[in-house]
Amino acid sequence: VQIILRYTTSTVVPGGEGRAVAVRAGQRVQVVNTHGGQVADTWAIAQDDPTVHLSVAHSRVAIGAVSPRVGDELVDQLRQPILRIVGDSSGGRHDTLLPACDPARYRSLGVVGAHRNCQSNFIEATTALGVAPPFVPDPLNLFQDVQVTPSGSLDLRSSPALAGSAVEFEALRDLILVVSACPMTVIPISGEGSGPRDVEIRIAYTGAD
Numbered sequence: 001v002q003i004i005l006r007y008t009t010s011t012v013v014p015g016g017e018g019r020a021v022a023v024r025a026g027q028r029v030q031v032v033n034t035h036g037g038q039v040a041d042t043w044a045i046a047q048d049d050p051t052v053h054l055s056v057a058h059s060r061v062a063i064g065a066v067s068p069r070v071g072d073e074l075v076d077q078l079r080q081p082i083l084r085i086v087g088d089s090s091g092g093r094h095d096t097l098l099p100a101c102d103p104a105r106y107r108s109l110g111v112v113g114a115h116r117n118c119q120s121n122f123i124e125a126t127t128a129l130g131v132a133p134p135f136v137p138d139p140l141n142l143f144q145d146v147q148v149t150p151s152g153s154l155d156l157r158s159s160p161a162l163a164g165s166a167v168e169f170e171a172l173r174d175l176i177l178v179v180s181a182c183p184m185t186v187i188p189i190s191g192e193g194s195g196p197r198d199v200e201i202r203i204a205y206t207g208a209d
């Protein structure tokens with residue numbers, strides 16, 4: 001009789017902040033929308049070469065869609081598999097079109113002074129692990145509902161993801177997963193009248209790992 005012990009590690013990503021975790025090839029990792037409605041900018045970079053990253057542009061071609069679905073294999077900028085989506089209880093609204101929010105974005109929206117942003121969150125989180133690449137790739141914006149209208153316009157809607165819903169990935173190589181609980185509140189992509197909320201990264205692994 002084979003007994004498989006399944007452990008889980010949990011990393012809370014505080015609202016408005018970013019965190020990075022190491023994930024080994026074959027492991028399952030979930031991004032959990034703990035309180036619902038929170039957009040989570042997400043990146044994957046290769047452990048053996050942090051300049052190799054999940055590329056949303058190349059992934060759109062690989063999956064033939066602007067929003068990934070269960071079963072889709074996401075690729076890096078060399079078109080090699082890096083992450084597979086194996087589960088999604090969030091309703092499946094995920095954006096691949098928008099870059100991370102950054103200081104210039106907040107200035108253009110009329111914010112005066114410093115504002116937390118996903119670009120800085122990525123740099124802080126990867127620097128903390130000593131794996132910061134010299135650029136910030138475009139993220140996979142989990143739980144972000146961006147609709148492309150028939151005329152080609154973008155419609156930025158509030159995230160419909162419910163509390164406790166999650167996306168589950170299988171790592172297809174050793175990688176670093178980075179998640180930013182997007183601090184954007186000027187545009188209500190994460191809902192009206194609420195600050196950024198925590199999300200959670202859960203890694204499942206067996207006793208054999």
Ligand SMILES: [Zn+2]
Binds near residue numbers: 100117
């Ligand atoms: Zn953001």
